[in-house]
Amino acid sequence: MAVDTVLFALERGRLKAFLVQLKSGPLRGKWSFPGGLVRVGELLDDAARRELRTSTGLECAFVEQLFTFGDPSRDPRSHVVSVAYMALIPDPAKVRAPSAKYAAGGWFEVPGELPPLAYDHALMADYALARLKAKLSYTNIAAFVLPRSFTFKELEDLYAAILGRTLDRRNFRRRIQAMGLLKKLPHKRYGPHRPAALYSFQKTTPQVVQIL
Amino acid sequence: MAVDTVLFALERGRLKAFLVQLKSGPLRGKWSFPGGLVRVGELLDDAARRELRTSTGLECAFVEQLFTFGDPSRDPRSHVVSVAYMALIPDPAKVRAPSAKYAAGGWFEVPGELPPLAYDHALMADYALARLKAKLSYTNIAAFVLPRSFTFKELEDLYAAILGRTLDRRNFRRRIQAMGLLKKLPHKRYGPHRPAALYSFQKTTPQVVQIL
DNA sequence: ACAAAAGTGTTGGCAATACACCCATGG
DNA sequence: CCATGGGTGTATTGCCAACACTTTTGT
Numbered sequence A, B: 001m002a003v004d005t006v007l008f009a010l011e012r013g014r015l016k017a018f019l020v021q022l023k024s025g026p027l028r029g030k031w032s033f034p035g036g037l038v039r040v041g042e043l044l045d046d047a048a049r050r051e052l053r054t055s056t057g058l059e060c061a062f063v064e065q066l067f068t069f070g071d072p073s074r075d076p077r078s079h080v081v082s083v084a085y086m087a088l089i090p091d092p093a094k095v096r097a098p099s100a101k102y103a104a105g106g107w108f109e110v111p112g113e114l115p116p117l118a119y120d121h122a123l124m125a126d127y128a129l130a131r132l133k134a135k136l137s138y139t140n141i142a143a144f145v146l147p148r149s150f151t152f153k154e155l156e157d158l159y160a161a162i163l164g165r166t167l168d169r170r171n172f173r174r175r176i177q178a179m180g181l182l183k184k185l186p187h188k189r190y191g192p193h194r195p196a197a198l199y200s201f202q203k204t205t206p207q208v209v210q211i212l
Numbered sequence C: 001a002c003a004a005a006a007g008t009g010t011t012g013g014c015a016a017t018a019c020a021c022c023c024a025t026g027g
Numbered sequence D: 001c002c003a004t005g006g007g008t009g010t011a012t013t014g015c016c017a018a019c020a021c022t023t024t025t026g027t
Helices: A044-056 A121-136 A152-163 A169-179 B044-056 B121-136 B152-163 B169-179
Strands: A002-011 A014-022 A035-037 A062-069 A082-088 A102-109 A182-189 A196-201 B002-011 B014-022 B035-037 B062-069 B082-088 B102-109 B182-189 B196-201
Touching: A002 A044, A002 A121, A014 A044, A014 A152, A035 A044, A044 A062, A044 A082, A044 A102, A062 A121, A062 B062, A082 A121, A121 A152, A152 A169, A152 A196, A169 A182, B002 B044, B002 B121, B014 B044, B014 B152, B035 B044, B044 B062, B044 B082, B044 B102, B062 B121, B082 B121, B121 B152, B152 B169, B152 B196, B169 B182
Parallel strands: A002 A082, B002 B082
Antiparallel strands: A002 A014, A002 A035, A014 A102, A062 A082, A182 A196, B002 B014, B002 B035, B014 B102, B062 B082, B182 B196
16 A cells, blocks of 8 residues: 655746656656555555655645555556545745655656656546646635735636636636635735735635636 | 445435445444455456445446545454445346345435444445536436436436436426437337337446536 | 736626426326 | 326526726836
8 A cells, every 4th residue: 555646836837746756676767756655554644644744845735635546567566556645835945855765856847747657657647637627626726836925917827827728817817806715915016017916815724616 | 455335326216325234343233335355466446346246246337436545443453445436327126135245235315314334434425425416417427327218307307316406307408408418219108198208328438528 | 108017897698597388198 | 088297498697708908017
């Protein structure tokens, strides 16, 4: 029994997933999602969180089970059943180099820039992206990928990046505001041009509501 | 590693789930969904199908993984991680008495008429029903719960039973027909009153399309 | 003053809902 | 001929998509 976690974050407006490079074994040099064996007496969710902690040094606010992959031939060494998880963090820069178990770690844009993956992790990536896309439309999952405060443009870019299509700015604002999940902060973000109002989510616990 | 399967069927217009009664162990006498340990080298889906075969004598056309339950305390005897499945069959009368492993087997209306369940199977039942409801709205999953041919009324009653609410007959027909997934058969069903036209699904493989 | 991003309303079409009567058959 | 369930159409509503100009700031 193992857990593997697809960790997503947004970097400069692009959706990226965190990969680690295998250091040993027959798949040495290949990339995969961080994971590891479940300990005896351990909850699956706890195992996913623990592996994330050792691989990235972070606690993730959002960790969700995706699917269980049990093909006996998925791991060339032995029959390992893997429970796949998806996790989200707001700042990819916060992850430190992974534990000594891996040769390297890094962020790769999805979809499209993932290197060849070990095991059935390419399939896992598909599942994770599909789930992320779907949940974006009916939950406040975006709260876990954005920093505490953000501009409407950043929120819109997040949706555009994950859904892989552009959105109409006015319609998007209308719908999001109709939900009432955001609160406008007193500050503004100043930049080279007109300042943008900052918002934050009112609740940072998972909420199921129709957004798009 | 075990698999447990929530098997649904429609009996006289009511949604029912198949339960088996445990014959031994600390939970003896309690009811649960049929399941069992995964064999070494076996695919999870195959294990679910095999357990269904031995518990019901049937091959199910629709078997889908739901969720994996891994709480170490879920089974009082030992740490068994269970992959939950949902399965559908068109005719509950076709299941024969379960294998000698169980004391009894039977169909129970859901939600509401389930007896106290062993392990975390009550939670499993919730997951399964939620998934069934959700998929009814965006797939042709109904094809697996109905016989080869059926009347529009039967299809509507199926939706009403699973969704737990009534539907407007005319609007329902319009939407279903707009999908073009059905074909009208030349026969009719004769009964005590006006005969009803019979339909069947054009495709009996899973299709993802917006239905409701 | 100009460049760049933030912010804002209206309209038209489509799809979902609500709703009530006639039809075909068996007994 | 009557009881019972099968089958059909329309009007209204609300929602979603398409669309362009004004405002605010920094330089």
